[in-house]
Amino acid sequence: MQIYFSPEFFKPEAQVLNVVTDTNKPVGYLAFLMDEKKMYVYGLLQEEGVTEDFKDLVTPYIQGLAKLQPDMEVLSYISVGGKKIEVETEKE
Structure with missing residues (x-):
């Protein structure tokens, strides 16, 4: 199954992607x-x-947004099927 983002709400300070x-x-x-x-x-x-x-x-979406302000702290909680997963928020 392929999955994609479908924008639902978009403002400079907030986004919701289905x-x-x-x-x-x-x-x-x-x-x-x-x-x-x-x-x-x-x-x-x-x-x-x-x-x-x-x-x-x-991962690349978060990393791209974080590049807008390099000193920005990224706090995240991502879960799949009720289990938390870790995503890389900084590019090495």
Whole structure:
């Protein structure tokens, strides 16, 4: 199953992206809230079978947003099927 982001809400200080399948079925979301020095990232995916695809989709997106302000602290909680997963928030 392929998954994609589908923008739901977009402002400079906040974003909500739905995670949908190739048949446009919603299976999760990703939300960003930003202030001057911190970015909060919350995400949920229902389907455990696409965990690696979700991480591959989320990681570069978070890293790209973090580049907007290099000194920004990124705080995140991402879960798949109710289990927390770790995503790389800084590019080495």
